[in-house]
Amino acid sequence: MPRMLALVAAIDRFTEASGRLLAWLAVAMALLTALVVVLRYGFNIGSIAAQEAITYIHGTLFTLGAAYTLKRDGHVRVDIFYRRFSARAQAWVNGVGSIVFLLPLCAFIFCISWNYVAESWAIRESSPEPGGIPAVFLLKSLLPLMAATLFLQGLAETLRSAAVLMRASE
Amino acid sequence: TGAGREARSAGPGTGAIAGEQAGYHWKIVTTWPKNLPGLGTAPENFARMLGEMSGGRLTARVYGAGEIVPAFEVFDAVSQGVADAGHGAAYYWKGKIPSSVFFTAVPFGMTAQEMNAWLYYGGGMELWREVYAGANIEPYAGGSTGVQMAGWFNRELNSVADLKGLKMRIPGLAGDVFTRAGGTSVRIPGGEIYTSLQTGVIDAAEWVGPYNDLALGLHEVAKYYYYPGWHEPGAMLEFIVNKDSLAALPEDLRAIVKTAARAANQEMLDEFTARNNTALRDLVENHGVQLRRLPDDVLKALFDASEEVLAELVAADPLAARVNASFQDFYGKVRAYHHISEQAFINARDVVLPPERKDP
Amino acid sequence: MSGYIALLMFAAVCLTLMLGYPVAFTLAGTALAFAAGGIIAGVFDASFLSALPGRLFGTVNNATLIAVPLFILMGVILEKSRVAEELLASMARVFGRLRGGLGISVILVGTLLAASTGIVGATVVTMGLLSLPSMLQGGYKPSLAAGTICATGTLGQIIPPSIALVLLGDVLSSAYQQAQLSMNIFNPKTVSVGDLFIGALLPGLLLVALYMVYVLVVAWLKPEQAPPAEQEPVPASELLKGLVPPLLLIAVVLGSILVGAATPTEAAGVGAVGALLLALAKGQMDFSRLREVSRDTMEVTCMVFMILIGAALFSLVFRGFGGEELIHHFFEQLPGGVLGATLVVMLIIFLLGFILDFIEITFVVVPIVGPILLAMGLDPIWLGIMIAINLQTSFLTPPFGFALFYLRGVAPDSLATGAIYRGVIPFIIIQLSVLVALWMWPALATWLPAQLAR
Ligand code: NA
Numbered sequence: 013m014p015r016m017l018a019l020v021a022a023i024d025r026f027t028e029a030s031g032r033l034l035a036w037l038a039v040a041m042a043l044l045t046a047l048v049v050v051l052r053y054g055f056n057i058g059s060i061a062a063q064e065a066i067t068y069i070h071g072t073l074f075t076l077g078a079a080y081t082l083k084r085d086g087h088v089r090v091d092i093f094y095r096r097f098s099a100r101a102q103a104w105v106n107g108v109g110s111i112v113f114l115l116p117l118c119a120f121i122f123c124i125s126w127n128y129v130a131e132s133w134a135i136r137e138s139s140p141e142p143g144g145i146p147a148v149f150l151l152k153s154l155l156p157l158m159a160a161t162l163f164l165q166g167l168a169e170t171l172r173s174a175a176v177l178m179r180a181s182e
Numbered sequence: 183t184g185a186g187r188e189a190r191s192a193g194p195g196t197g198a199i200a201g202e203q204a205g206y207h208w209k210i211v212t213t214w215p216k217n218l219p220g221l222g223t224a225p226e227n228f229a230r231m232l233g234e235m236s237g238g239r240l241t242a243r244v245y246g247a248g249e250i251v252p253a254f255e256v257f258d259a260v261s262q263g264v265a266d267a268g269h270g271a272a273y274y275w276k277g278k279i280p281s282s283v284f285f286t287a288v289p290f291g292m293t294a295q296e297m298n299a300w301l302y303y304g305g306g307m308e309l310w311r312e313v314y315a316g317a318n319i320e321p322y323a324g325g326s327t328g329v330q331m332a333g334w335f336n337r338e339l340n341s342v343a344d345l346k347g348l349k350m351r352i353p354g355l356a357g358d359v360f361t362r363a364g365g366t367s368v369r370i371p372g373g374e375i376y377t378s379l380q381t382g383v384i385d386a387a388e389w390v391g392p393y394n395d396l397a398l399g400l401h402e403v404a405k406y407y408y409y410p411g412w413h414e415p416g417a418m419l420e421f422i423v424n425k426d427s428l429a430a431l432p433e434d435l436r437a438i439v440k441t442a443a444r445a446a447n448q449e450m451l452d453e454f455t456a457r458n459n460t461a462l463r464d465l466v467e468n469h470g471v472q473l474r475r476l477p478d479d480v481l482k483a484l485f486d487a488s489e490e491v492l493a494e495l496v497a498a499d500p501l502a503a504r505v506n507a508s509f510q511d512f513y514g515k516v517r518a519y520h521h522i523s524e525q526a527f528i529n530a531r532d533v534v535l536p537p538e539r540k541d542p
Numbered sequence: 543m544s545g546y547i548a549l550l551m552f553a554a555v556c557l558t559l560m561l562g563y564p565v566a567f568t569l570a571g572t573a574l575a576f577a578a579g580g581i582i583a584g585v586f587d588a589s590f591l592s593a594l595p596g597r598l599f600g601t602v603n604n605a606t607l608i609a610v611p612l613f614i615l616m617g618v619i620l621e622k623s624r625v626a627e628e629l630l631a632s633m634a635r636v637f638g639r640l641r642g643g644l645g646i647s648v649i650l651v652g653t654l655l656a657a658s659t660g661i662v663g664a665t666v667v668t669m670g671l672l673s674l675p676s677m678l679q680g681g682y683k684p685s686l687a688a689g690t691i692c693a694t695g696t697l698g699q700i701i702p703p704s705i706a707l708v709l710l711g712d713v714l715s716s717a718y719q720q721a722q723l724s725m726n727i728f729n730p731k732t733v734s735v736g737d738l739f740i741g742a743l744l745p746g747l748l749l750v751a752l753y754m755v756y757v758l759v760v761a762w763l764k765p766e767q768a769p770p771a772e773q774e775p776v777p778a779s780e781l782l783k784g785l786v787p788p789l790l791l792i793a794v795v796l797g798s799i800l801v802g803a804a805t806p807t808e809a810a811g812v813g814a815v816g817a818l819l820l821a822l823a824k825g826q827m828d829f830s831r832l833r834e835v836s837r838d839t840m841e842v843t844c845m846v847f848m849i850l851i852g853a854a855l856f857s858l859v860f861r862g863f864g865g866e867e868l869i870h871h872f873f874e875q876l877p878g879g880v881l882g883a884t885l886v887v888m889l890i891i892f893l894l895g896f897i898l899d900f901i902e903i904t905f906v907v908v909p910i911v912g913p914i915l916l917a918m919g920l921d922p923i924w925l926g927i928m929i930a931i932n933l934q935t936s937f938l939t940p941p942f943g944f945a946l947f948y949l950r951g952v953a954p955d956s957l958a959t960g961a962i963y964r965g966v967i968p969f970i971i972i973q974l975s976v977l978v979a980l981w982m983w984p985a986l987a988t989w990l991p992a993q994l995a996r
């Protein structure tokens with residue numbers, strides 16, 4: 013059990029640190045959007061690359077931030093019964109839910125997107141727009157990365173629930 | 183007018199019902215919303231022809247953009263066997279395969295008639311197959327819109343100086359050309375073109391031609407309708423088929439796929455030719471749209487910029503260089519004869535027709 | 543027929559959602575389990591699943607969904623810097639002794655915000671962040687507050703410009719052309735996005751008016767549920783200090799759209815930066831608060847997007863099991879007459895609205911039913927507005943309406959989910975009565991476009 017909790021703590025630290033860093037992208041995205049508007053409206057300057065950069069920031073924010081949200085229990089639930097459950101019952105829901113829903117889902121997304129992303133890497137897929145960002149392969153890589161980070165945090169949540177259940181049964 | 187109607191799809195769902203006793207059942211994904219007039223009817227026609235010509239042994243069901251995969255995922259979906267076939271336009275895949283643009287349209291390139299001749303008799307198809315071979319995809323010409331319109335404008339273009347600072351939604355190579363010629367090309371998602379033209383985020387937007395543009399309602403938010411479509415003189419669309427799906431078919435069905443594609447290819451051009459002119463009349467007579475021709479110096483500036491853009495594209499990609507060589511070689515030859523045939527005749531009929539029967 | 547498995551899956555997910563595991567993963571996980579079972583039983587074509595990466599990348603690459611985090615950021619900043627609270631308090635004071643003044647203020651602010659984007663996830667969440675704390679603090683009954691916010695938050699779909707109406711307009715326009723072609727009309731009349739925008743105006747404003755009437759009636763009958771603002775007189779200068787800056791911000795957001803500086807999507811970014819500047823000017827923003835703001839924004843954004851991703855997988859599997867053919871099958875057995883057909887269509891769209899988002903339904907259902915209904919002679923603008931309001935109602939309906947998920951995601955734990963469910967019921971009744979009114983007086987949707995077309 014201590015070893016298990018150490019693993020949970022390590023995953024938590026990773027998710028927390030990366031999440032705190034990623035969160036700044038929200039502010040960066042707003043500033044860049046406002047900049048695009050001002051440059052275009054005020055100075056007739058249009059930049060396809062800047063517009064695409066907003067998409068890149070946005071994609072990174074919501075794919076890689078999902079694990080952090082899971083850690084903070086920010087993914088919404090239909091909690092009409094759940095909120096009345098005991099801590100033990102809630103741990104059952106979370107543990108079983110992870111094992112039945114979340115972990116297989118992440119494993120599936122990771123595997124099914126592997127080939128899709130590899131093909132993109134193989135040709136170093138670029139933007140279809142001239143002047144766009146020539147790194148579509150990186151943008152696509154967010155899919156398996158999302159699955160991996162979410163899986164990791166899902167594992168931590170499963171172990172945390174297991175710990176609650178084991179502690180309760182001691 | 184009967185022929186076009188005869189070729190209409192029998193409606194959604196018929197393919198699936200026939201498919202229950204079929205030997206082969208294909209999924210066709212498209213870059214268009216389901217049943218989009220003109221562009222979206224080609225895959226429906228193709229699917230219907232496959233079923234009819236094979237006596238129901240090969241049936242297909244068409245999925246519009248977003249149904250199985252979003253529009254710009256069609257190529258990957260066919261390449262990786264998610265779908266057996268797809269319908270779209272080759273230049274959408276420029277980020278994957280730079281030379282693909284030549285198989286749809288390049289600025290100041292060939293007309294529909296010339297494109298078909300290049301593909302089928304000028305070595306174009308062989309090159310196209312080579313270009314797509316790495317993706318495990320077999321291409322077929324998939325219909326053409328004919329010469330498109332230059333687009334909808336809220337500012338008049340009287341000289342090349344008017345391009346300066348003009349904000350236009352014009353994607354792809356043409357957008358690059360437009361920027362180099364002095365304009366500003368802006369990325370606007372399809373769903374926001376209408377509002378952006380209305381409020382003035384953009385001064386202009388290009389779409390297809392009268393038949394499709396009328397349906398989108400851009401005439402409600404833009405004053406001037408400019409021609410000619412310098413950037414898409416004969417936009418060629420494509421059917422793409424996964425090679426494994428094709429290889430699984432017996433020889434006669436493979437021949438049917440090829441022939442059905444060729445028939446659907448012609449079918450689309452016929453439909454656009456018939457419908458564009460009635461739609462244009464509607465736009466001008468009932469909606470007060472003002473038709474304008476791009477001035478010569480604007481066309482010249484766009485042409486010079488196009489030459490630059492194409493030269494850079496060709497310099498960066500050896501395969502694009504080979505395709506361009508074949509394209510330009512054929513273009514030069516076909517132009518020589520078209521100069522004294524199609525073009526001379528169209529000019530001649532303008533000379534001889536009495537004024538009241540002349541076009542606007 | 544495997545189509546019935548699609549129905550079974552629909553029922554199963556309704557049950558599994560009740561367990562309380564996060565909605566996004568329950569949707570996706572249940573669909574995945576059904577797909578796996580279907581593959582083993584040989585009734586599911588596995589290639590449907592390989593379409594998932596393309597669909598997910600479509601979400602990453604979708605340029606209009608960018609409005610979601612931008613809008614949320616604006617909402618979080620306005621909440622944390624107490625600008626929203628002061629705005630609503632000042633507005634409520636303007637209404638003086640009028641009971642329900644705060645509720646009216648919330649509806650007004652929501653209507654203004656609805657005129658920017660039309661993505662439900664963005665507007666409901668933002669309205670929740672902006673006004674829920676104020677309404678609870680102001681002594682409003684939690685269910686009334688939740689209902690008002692949910693309903694107002696979904697207005698963005700109806701009040702133009704709205705991305706939902708744009709997509710609906712595109713699909714309807716194709717369906718309308720197809721309907722006319724099937725009647726041998728080769729130079730068809732068209733319906734444009736603009737027609738839908740104008741057509742939505744009266745029904746949208748009617749909804750706003752009815753929401754307000756409801757709040758006023760409650761406040762009048764049961765003052766304790768919607769108490770008036772504090773009574774002691776406030777100097778006009780105080781009031782203006784609370785009102786002017788945030789109203790200026792809203793003016794900048796809407797203005798940036800109207801003068802053509804920004805698309806509705808980009809306007810959300812303008813609003814977020816404007817809110818940031820406003821908070822800085824008020825001395826309510828420093829590094830540590832901005833850090834907190836950015837983390838909250840990311841958390842809520844990911845909550846919204848994971849639901850979209852869960853719904854994307856669910857609808858893919860639903861389609862793989864032939865759910866679409868099943869819908870088509872229903873339509874082939876439509877009861878005779880326009881009324882019966884329309885009712886069935888509306889019922890199916892309403893039910894699908896529980897699990898599929900607006901975009902999915904627009905692409906899945908409208909192309910099937912549009913040409914049939916329009917060939918029966920229904921007006922395309924009217925049909926579009928009916929579908930839009932119907933979906934808006936569906937998103938409000940417990941227990942699975944998307945708007946409820948989104949509000950739950952940003953509401954404090956002290957607000958019971960049951961209170962949210964109870965609170966939206968009167969608003970659902972208002973929505974339904976507007977649908978009935980539209981049925982009886984189609985001119986509500988078609989009159990204004992016809993006037994402007996002259
Ligand atoms: Na075009």
Ligand code: NA
Pocket residue numbers: 656657658659660697698699700701702703704705
């Ligand atoms: Na809106």
